[in-house]
Amino acid sequence: xxxxxxxxxxxxxxxxxxxxxxxxxxxxxxxxxxxxxxxxxxxxxxxxxxxxxxxxxxxxxxxxxxxxxxxxxxxxxxxxxxxxxxxxxxxxxxxxxxxxxxxxxxxxxxxxxxxxxxxxxxxxxxxxxxxxxxxxxxxxxxxxxxxxxxxxxxxxxxxxxxxxxxxxxxxxxxxxxxxxxxxxxxxxxxxxxxxxxxxxxxxxxxxxxxxxxxxxxxxxxxxxxxxxxxxxxxxxxxxxxxxxxxxxxxxxxxxxxxxxxxxxxxxxxxxxxxxxxxxxxxxxxxxxxxxxxxxxxxxxxxxxxxxxxxxxxxxxxxxxxxxxxxxxxxxxxxxxxxxxxxxxxxxxxxxxxxxxxxxxxxxxxxxxxxxxxxxxxxxxxxxxxxxxxxxxxxxxxxxxxxxxxxxxxxxxxxxxxxxxxxxxxxxxxxxxxxxxxxxxxxxxxxxxxxxxxxxxxxxxxxxxxxxxxxxxxxxxxxxxxxxxxxxxxxxxxxxxxxxxxxxxxxxxxxxxxxxxxxxxxxxxxxxxxxxxxxxxxxxxxxxxxxxxxxxxxxxxxxxxxxxxxxxxxxxxxxxxxxxxxxxxxxxxxxxxxxxxxxxxxxxxxxxxxxxxxxxxxxxxxxxxxxxxxxxxxxxxxxxxxxxxxxxxxxxxxxxxxxxxxxxxxxxxxxxxxxxxxxxxxxxxxxxxxxxxxxxxxxxxxxxxxxxxxxxxxxxxxxxxxxxxxxxxxxxxxxxxxxxxxxxxxxxxxxxx
RNA sequence: GCACCCGUAGCUCAGCUGGAUAGAGCACCGGACUUCGAAUCCGUAGGUCGCAGGUUCGAAUCCUGCCGGGUGCACCA
Numbered sequence: 051x052x053x054x055x056x057x058x059x060x061x062x063x064x065x066x067x068x069x070x071x072x073x074x075x076x077x078x079x080x081x082x083x084x085x086x087x088x089x090x091x092x093x094x095x096x097x098x099x100x101x102x103x104x105x106x107x108x109x110x111x112x113x114x115x116x117x118x119x120x121x122x123x124x125x126x127x128x129x130x131x132x133x134x135x136x137x138x139x140x141x142x143x144x145x146x147x148x149x150x151x152x153x154x155x156x157x158x159x160x161x162x163x164x165x166x167x168x169x170x171x172x173x174x175x176x177x178x179x180x181x182x183x184x185x186x187x188x189x190x191x192x193x194x195x196x197x198x199x200x201x202x203x204x205x206x207x208x209x210x211x212x213x214x215x216x217x218x219x220x221x222x223x224x225x226x227x228x229x230x231x232x233x234x235x236x237x238x239x240x241x242x243x244x245x246x247x248x249x250x251x252x253x254x255x256x257x258x259x260x261x262x263x264x265x266x267x268x269x270x271x272x273x274x275x276x277x278x279x280x281x282x283x284x285x286x287x288x289x290x291x292x293x294x295x296x297x298x299x300x301x302x303x304x305x306x307x308x309x310x311x312x313x314x315x316x317x318x319x320x321x322x323x324x325x326x327x328x329x330x331x332x333x334x335x336x337x338x339x340x341x342x343x344x345x346x347x348x349x350x351x352x353x354x355x356x357x358x359x360x361x362x363x364x365x366x367x368x369x370x371x372x373x374x375x376x377x378x379x380x381x382x383x384x385x386x387x388x389x390x391x392x393x394x395x396x397x398x399x400x401x402x403x404x405x406x407x408x409x410x411x412x413x414x415x416x417x418x419x420x421x422x423x424x425x426x427x428x429x430x431x432x433x434x435x436x437x438x439x440x441x442x443x444x445x446x447x448x449x450x451x452x453x454x455x456x457x458x459x460x461x462x463x464x465x466x467x468x469x470x471x472x473x474x475x476x477x478x479x480x481x482x483x484x485x486x487x488x489x490x491x492x493x494x495x496x497x498x499x500x501x502x503x504x505x506x507x508x509x510x511x512x513x514x515x516x517x518x519x520x521x522x523x524x525x526x527x528x529x530x531x532x533x534x535x536x537x538x539x540x541x542x543x544x545x546x547x548x549x550x551x552x553x554x555x556x557x558x559x560x561x562x563x564x565x566x567x568x569x570x571x572x573x574x575x576x577x578x579x580x581x582x583x584x585x586x587x588x589x590x591x592x593x594x595x596x597x598x599x600x601x602x603x604x605x606x607x608x609x610x611x612x613x614x615x616x617x618x619x620x621x622x623x624x625x626x627x628x629x630x631x632x633x634x635x636x637x638x639x640x641x642x643x644x645x646x647x648x649x650x651x652x653x654x655x656x657x658x659x660x661x662x663x664x665x666x667x668x669x670x671x672x673x674x675x676x677x678x679x680x681x682x683x684x685x686x687x688x689x690x691x692x693x694x695x696x697x698x699x700x701x702x703x704x705x706x707x708x709x710x711x712x713x714x715x716x717x718x719x720x721x722x723x724x725x726x727x728x729x730x731x732x733x734x735x736x737x738x739x740x741x742x743x744x745x746x747x748x749x750x751x752x753x754x755x756x757x758x759x760x761x762x763x764x765x766x767x768x769x770x771x772x773x774x775x776x777x778x779x780x781x782x783x784x785x786x787x788x789x790x791x792x793x794x795x796x797x798x799x800x801x802x
Numbered sequence: 803g804c805a806c807c808c809g810u811a812g813c814u815c816a817g818c819u820g821g822a823u824a825g826a827g828c829a830c831c832g833g834a835c836u837u838c839g840a841a842u843c844c845g846u847a848g849g850u851c852g853c854a855g856g857u858u859c860g861a862a863u864c865c866u867g868c869c870g871g872g873u874g875c876a877c878c879a
Binding site for chain 1: 804805806807808813814815816819821822823826827828834835837838839840841842843844859860872873874875876877878879
């Protein structure tokens with residue numbers, strides 16, 4: 051028996067008891083055994099409500115009857131100590147020593163692999179993540195993608211799957227040409243080294259420059275007669291009628307909200323003091339006839355003609371920016387000319403492209419390596435972008451796709467039950483689109499790797515793309531539309547939410563992003579300050595015995611914050627830091643990255659993350675730092691209490707049997723739950739490293755409570771079974787943390 | 803218009819294959835360093851689980867409708 055099979059075994063006992071009472075299989079299966087709430091008698095239990103109708107008795111009576119029957123089935127299961135009917139529930143109390151032995155022995159045997167699948171699943175899954183563009187450095191959004199992809203890979207591997215990690219780098223296209231063009235025209239330095247910049251930042255800088263210049267060009271054009279003519283044409287064009295109406299309506303209703311509110315009577319206003327209520331009421335009013343009449347009046351009113359004109363201009367120019375780039379812009383024309391030269395293999399353009407891409411790859415390598423993110427295969431779109439074309443032509447011959455007006459090839463998406471326009475797979479000029487290459491690379495991968503499943507870690511804004519992609523792939527290769535041998539789908543979009551800043555979305559075109567390298571630097575500096583605070587605080591307290599800990603820490607923090615002049619920090623380090631500067635930097639890096647990774651992974655992947663740089667770096671509470679801190683304390687006990695290592699325990703069973711206090715048993719229970727937590731996280735609809743982060747916190751929390759309890763101070767404990775039992779429990783706990791850290795990608799430290 | 807995601811404590815989030823009293827962290831307030839590390843621990847306080855129906859013995863969880871926020875629906879990627 052293993053702890054992984056504990057719940058399974060208990061369920062089997064429950065089924066046997068229910069079957070003996072004549073309960074049918076469906077009903078038996080519908081009743082699952084689960085952990086009891088705290089403060090409730092027993093450790094696992096199940097409700098019997100759904101038996102009431104068939105048995106024509108009160109649930110409480112049924113529970114007593116089922117408990118009596120279950121009692122007869124547990125004699126072969128020594129782990130079950132007692133069966134108790136609690137109201138309408140049947141609970142079982144588990145034998146604490148048997149449970150502790152199970153968890154501790156398993157952890158000691160497996161070490162950092164504690165919780166790993168007992169057998170490989172035989173499933174081979176390829177996971178694509180990161181997929182960056184080479185025109186700009188990576189930002190917080192990529193950080194979430196990289197960390198999710200990496201930890202999901204770790205998680206599935208831990209749960210027994212064979213995992214192949216893939217990256218597909220978008221190194222071609224208009225956006226790269228923009229950076230190249232800006233480099234040619236507007237550069238101050240020739241190379242990243244000359245500019246003193248990382249390669250990807252150097253290239254990304256030119257992407258921002260390009261967009262700044264383009265905006266300037268566009269703004270200048272807006273004032274020309276040409277622009278007026280375009281605006282006038284748009285204003286009268288039938289096709290843009292809806293856009294105009296929408297812009298006007300939005301302008302009117304946005305401007306009218308406060309007037310509407312002031313127009314209400316006092317009573318109505320008082321009821322709508324909450325912002326949300328007011329929004330709701332206004333939304334309701336917008337659909338009323340009165341609102342429509344007010345809008346119609348505004349639309350006709352000559353006094354508001356200027357406001358209408360302004361609203362329309364804003365709407366037009368915002369909508370027209372892309373068309374301007376394509377049809378009128380000098381910069382746009384030059385960019386497209388460069389793209390054509392690239393496609394034609396122009397040696398000069400290709401040389402520039404190679405040179406700039408090399409700079410970017412160097413920068414990316416540094417970022418990936420610092421983040422601890424890696425791949426088993428890296429692909430470049432410049433090599434794969436044409437892959438899907440033949441496939442599409444084949445589909446055309448087979449009648450799966452069709453030629454549409456103008457000569458483009460499209461797929462009717464209703465073939466796989468989707469609504470909407472046909473999806474273009476080849477442009478009328480025969481060139482491929484994003485979807486085409488995804489089709490090609492997907493099929494090629496299935497041929498090369500022969501994996502069972504392909505997962506794509508991509509933001510939720512691309513959900514539609516992947517639905518269509520999977521649908522089309524299913525038409526081309528019906529086996530991919532069918533479930534894999536494991537019963538799971540063969541293609542899955544691991545969609546995750548965007549990362550936003552407190553003041554809204556990040557805009558890489560404007561350079562308004564949280565840069566990945568800056569973020570890691572920030573975490574490093576913060577961790578370094580925290581590391582330095584301790585020895586400085588100690589020194590302050592040594593000099594002034596009246597000083598409280600809190601005050602000393604605060605003053606130490608202030609000293610570090612004030613050390614901004616060159617050399618200040620070095621002086622502080624030299625004076626107070628007891629170890630080498632290299633060791634300080636190493637620890638700061640490890641602690642800082644652990645904080646970042648834990649913070650990002652602790653969210654459910656599908657939720658949109660609101661990232662407040664100032665507040666997310668907090669090392670207090672449920673954080674990655676807490677995990678490292680707990681681990682360092684555990685290791686410290688091994689060193690200090692047991693003189694360099696954990697003691698050898700001859701009578702393990704006897705030592706474990708001495709673990710009886712509630713705090714000890716609570717920690718045991720967290721360890722018992724660990725393998726199940728891994729399974730649940732890996733087999734969730736979307737594999738969820740956040741569940742691992744949550745559970746390792748539970749483990750650390752249970753350990754910290756025990757650690758802080760005066761009855762559990764190992765250093766003050768006489769030698770004997772209890773002390774040895776605790777040493778085994780703490781070793782097992784350390785292994786559980788090691789296992790979780792390996793999934794989350796956290797590096798652990800022996801000392802902070 | 804259609805599709806997807808979100809709405810839970812002041813803030814950031816768990817819980818959502820229905821089950822026992824809805825949980826954490828932060829922030830606030832009050833406590834704990836002479837023993838293994840106070841980046842810790844203990845305690846107090848904080849909730850119409852967006853709203854309204856429905857299914858059920860039982861709903862934060864499932865269904866329907868509505869409200870609010872976000873995203874997508876290119877011969878862009």
